[in-house]
Amino acid sequence: MRAVIPRALSPRAPWTAELVDGGRRAATFALKDGSGATYRVRIERCVEGRLADSYPAGAHDIELAPEGPVPAEMILVATDALVEADPLCRRVVLALDPEDIAAHETAQRAGYRPGVEVDIREGTLSLLVYEPAWVTQTDMDLDRVPTD
Known part of the structure; x- marks a missing residue:
């Protein structure tokens, strides 16, 4: 069953x-x-949307697609709310125009890191990724085999 x-x-x-x-x-x-400014954002499961064949997406990966320029705080707030709404979400993805430096800087201020560039039917996109802490935590004791 799909998420x-x-x-x-x-x-x-x-x-x-x-x-x-x-x-x-x-x-x-x-x-x-709080000031009344409104921003629209579309969310879609990566495995079912335009990014389905562009990278090895997980079932709970979500593409966050703001409509137009938005502040970094909006991206951060939306990302936090998405991760809270789906605790199994391992990755939130922003698919940006590779030439849109301002959008890249905004995404990085919101905690996204550069991922990969992919080609889809409409053109080339830069994927920026947010992963919750439980995904990125690593045990640096590489000589010990985890028991749990």
């Missing part, structure tokens, strides 16, 4: 999220900050 997309997000205050359009594999949310 369904979160139908609700609970961003930290003062942010709010409202489902604008949603289905089983994708949804669009309106995120509002």
Whole structure:
């Protein structure tokens, strides 16, 4: 059974999220900050969307696609809410135009790291990745075999 997309997000205050359009594999949310500014973001399971064949995506990987320029705080708030909504999410991906330096800088300020460049039907994209701490934690004692 494939993972369904979160139908609700609970961003930290003062942010709010409202489902604008949603289905089983994708949804669009309106995120509002405390000042009333509204940003729209589309989320989609990577294995079922445009990135399906571009990298070895996990069943719970989510593409976060903001509509237009957004502040780093919005990306961070949306990412945190996605990871909270799906505790099995190992990777949130931003697929950006490789030439859009401002978007890359914004994503990196939000905690994303550069991943790979991929080619899809529409062109080349740079994938920037956010992985929760439980994914990136490593035991540096490489001489010990884990027992649990």
